[in-house]
Amino acid sequence: MYTKKFIEALESKDLKKLRSIPKSDLHNHAILGGNLKYIEKWLGKKLPRLTKRITSIEEMEEWVNKYYLPYIKGRSGFEKAIEAAFMQAKTDGVIKLEMSIDVYFRYLYNGSAEELIKVLKKLHQKYAPEVNFIPELGFNRSVSQELLIEWFEPYLDYNYFKSVDLYGDEFAQPANNFKRLYRIAKSKGLKLKAHVGEFGDADNIQETVEILELDEVQHGISAVKSKSVMNFLQRNNIQLNICPTSNYMLSRVEKIKNHPIRKLFDNGIKVTVNTDDVIVFQNGVSEEFLLLYEHKIFSAEELDIIRMNGLQ
Ligand SMILES: [Zn+2]
Numbered sequence: 685m686y687t688k689k690f691i692e693a694l695e696s697k698d699l700k701k702l703r704s705i706p707k708s709d710l711h712n713h714a715i716l717g718g719n720l721k722y723i724e725k726w727l728g729k730k731l732p733r734l735t736k737r738i739t740s741i742e743e744m745e746e747w748v749n750k751y752y753l754p755y756i757k758g759r760s761g762f763e764k765a766i767e768a769a770f771m772q773a774k775t776d777g778v779i780k781l782e783m784s785i786d787v788y789f790r791y792l793y794n795g796s797a798e799e800l801i802k803v804l805k806k807l808h809q810k811y812a813p814e815v816n817f818i819p820e821l822g823f824n825r826s827v828s829q830e831l832l833i834e835w836f837e838p839y840l841d842y843n844y845f846k847s848v849d850l851y852g853d854e855f856a857q858p859a860n861n862f863k864r865l866y867r868i869a870k871s872k873g874l875k876l877k878a879h880v881g882e883f884g885d886a887d888n889i890q891e892t893v894e895i896l897e898l899d900e901v902q903h904g905i906s907a908v909k910s911k912s913v914m915n916f917l918q919r920n921n922i923q924l925n926i927c928p929t930s931n932y933m934l935s936r937v938e939k940i941k942n943h944p945i946r947k948l949f950d951n952g953i954k955v956t957v958n959t960d961d962v963i964v965f966q967n968g969v970s971e972e973f974l975l976l977y978e979h980k981i982f983s984a985e986e987l988d989i990i991r992m993n994g995l996q
Contacts, residue, residue, distance in 0.1 A: 685706070685992075686705045686706055687988050689701070689704075689705055690702070690705045690984070690987075690988050690991060691984040691985060691988060693705060694973065694974065694977045694984040694987060695984055697974060697977075697978065699970055699971065699974060702777070702970040702973060702974060703775065703776055703777045703968070703970045704777055705777050705970075705991075706777060706779040706780075706995060707776070707777050707778050707779065707780075707969045707970070707973075707991055707994065707995070708778060708779070708780035708781070708782070708956065708958075708969070708991075708994030708995050709773060709776075709778045709780070709781050709782070709783070709958050709959055709969050709994075710780070710782040710900075710925045710956055710958050710994055711782075711902050711903075711925040711926075711927055711956075711958035711959065711960055712769065712773075712781065712782065712783045712784065712958065712959055712960070712962075713783075713784055713822070713851070713960065713961050714765070714766060714769050714783045714784055714785050714786075714822075715756060715762065715765040715766065715769070716748065716752075716765075716960075716961035716962070716963045716964060717768075717769035717772060717773075717783060717959065717961065717962050717963070718765050718766075718767075718768025718769045718771070718772055718962060718963050719768050719769075719771050719772035719775065719962065720733075720962070720963055720966070722767075722768045722771050722772070723755070723756075723764065723765070723768050723963070726764055726768075727755055731751060731752065731755070732751050733966065734747055734933065734964050734965070734966075737932070737933050737934070737935050738933065738934060738935065739934065739935045740883075740934070741852065741853050741854075741883070741934070742853070744934065744961075744964065747964065748961075748963075748964065752963055752964075758792070759792050759793070759803075762789065762792055763803060763807060766803075766804065766807050767807055767810075767811050768963075769783060769962075770807060770808060770811040770812035770815065770817075771811055771812070772962050772968060773812055773815050774811065774812040774814065774815055775968075776968035776969050776970050777969075777970065778815060778968075778969055779814070779815055779816055779995070780815075780816045780818065780994065780995055781812075781815050781816065781817050781818065782818040782820050782846075782847060783817065783818075783819065783820060784820040784821070784822040784849045784851070785800075785804070785819065785820065785821060785822060785845075786821075786822045786823075786824060787821050787822065787823060787832065787835040787836050787839070788824070788835055790835070790838065790839070795838070796838075797838040797839045797841070797842060798842065801839075801842055801844045804819060804844075818846050818847065819844055819845045819846060820845060820846065820847040820848065820849055820877070821836065821839060821845045821847075821848050821849070821874075822848075822849050822850075822851050823836070823848065823849065823850045823851070823862070823865065824851065824852045825850050825851065825852040825853055825854065825856040825857055825862075825879075826852055826853055826856040826857070828861075829861050829862055829864060829865050832862070832865050833864065833865055833868065836848075836865065836868070836869075837868075840868075840872055845874065846874060846875060847874055847875035847876070847877055848866070848869045848874050848875075848876060848877065849877040849878060849879065849902060850862060850877075850878035850879060850896075851878075851879045851902065852879070854879060854880060854882060854883045854884045854888070855883070855884065859878070859880075859888075859891060859892040859895040859896055860895055862878075862896060863895060863896065866896040866897065870897060875899050875900065876896060876897060876898045876899050876900075877898060877899065877900045877901065877902055877925070878892055878896055878898055878901065878902065879901075879902040879903055880892040880893075880901055880902070880903065880904060881901060881903055881904040881905055881906040881907055882902075882903035882904075882905065882906070882931070882934075882936060883936070884906060885906050885909065886906050886907050886908075886909045886910035886913040887910070887913065888906070889901060889904050889906060889907050889913055889917070890913045890916050890917075893916075893917075893920070893922055898922065899922070899923075900922060900923045900924070900925060901917075901922055901923070901924050901925070902925050903924070903925070903926060903927070903931070903936075904917070904922075904924040904926070904948075905924070905926060905931060905936060905937070905943075905944045905945070905948070906944075907924070907944075907948060907953070908944035908947050908948055911951075914947075914948065914951040914953060915951070917953045918951060918952040918953050921954065922953070922954075923953075923954040923955070923956060923993070924948060924953060924954070924955050924956070925955075925956050925958050926945050926948075926955050926956065926957060926958065927957075927958045927959060927960035927965075927972070928940060928943050928945065928957065928972055928975060928976060929959075929960075929965045929966070929967040929971075929972060929975065930959075930960035930961065930964075930965050931943065933964075933965050940975060940976075940979045940981075941979045941980075941981070943976070943979075943981060945957075945976070945981065946981050946982065949982070949986070949990070954993050955990060955993065956990060956993050956994040957969060957972045957973055957976065957987075957990055957991070957994070958972070958994075959972065973987055973990075973991065
């Protein structure tokens with residue numbers, strides 16, 4: 685499906701055509717997933733771009749807190765940011781969007797999970813009804829498990845969210861601290877994901893997958909440093925949802941040309957290509973595919989396999 689057109693679009697480096705081809709985005713942080721130009725149009729002013737590479741999540745958070753979050757405060761700001769994320773997905777040809785909403789956001793609606801879900805449904809229907817939106821709940825790794833469970837539980841009555849993800853500072857707390865939270869999510873049939881192996885090493889990845897019983901990993905690029913961890917991921921069919929530009933801008937890879945996604949793919953691991961935070965890193969999924977093609981990391985045919993991985 686669309687294979688020929690996708691290959692042609694890559695070979696002719698035709699971004700517009702690439703955007704018209706169905707893709708997925710399975711690693712997307714919702715309020716940071718929006719189209720910056722769309723936000724700027726709404727604000728009536730230009731916002732700064734992240735133009736140089738940074739080295740930590742902390743540095744990224746500082747940047748976001750300074751240059752972006754002040755503009756998307758409160759309910760109206762949150763809803764505009766979500767609207768911008770839906771618009772970004774739609775204009776990028778993303779037809780499957782697994783987008784992560786922090787569990788805490790129900791507090792924007794007096795703690796009501798029902799109200800937050802209503803808002804998300806409304807925005808999805810209004811701005812991107814053609815996109816298969818798969819709502820995901822995000823847990824900030826710096827928050828205690830007790831509190832995360834308290835924030836999480838009210839959502840479970842609605843069967844709206846389909847997956848969970850642990851994100852933020854990878855070293856804030858060990859995976860063991862979230863075991864109970866993940867058991868609850870699993871018992872409710874949610875897909876289990878977590879950020880690991882972005883800053884942490886290969887062993888962290890296997891350990892976290894085993895402790896939390898993960899189905900998929902956000903990033904996981906450090907697996908490349910261990911043949912046995914790569915084998916483990918391949919054997920257990922653990923998909924890595926990778927974000928090349930984010931990895932480059934956060935100095936996780938020295939050069940795009942040497943991105944580990946190639947070696948992970950060659951070791952039989954199922955990989956997908958995603959955006960992480962479009963507001964910060966500026967690239968949609970189409971740009972990410974083109975980037976990997978232009979740096980000759982993959983052939984157009986291989987990138988189509990990766991595109992289809994995400995759509996399965
Ligand atoms: Zn992420």
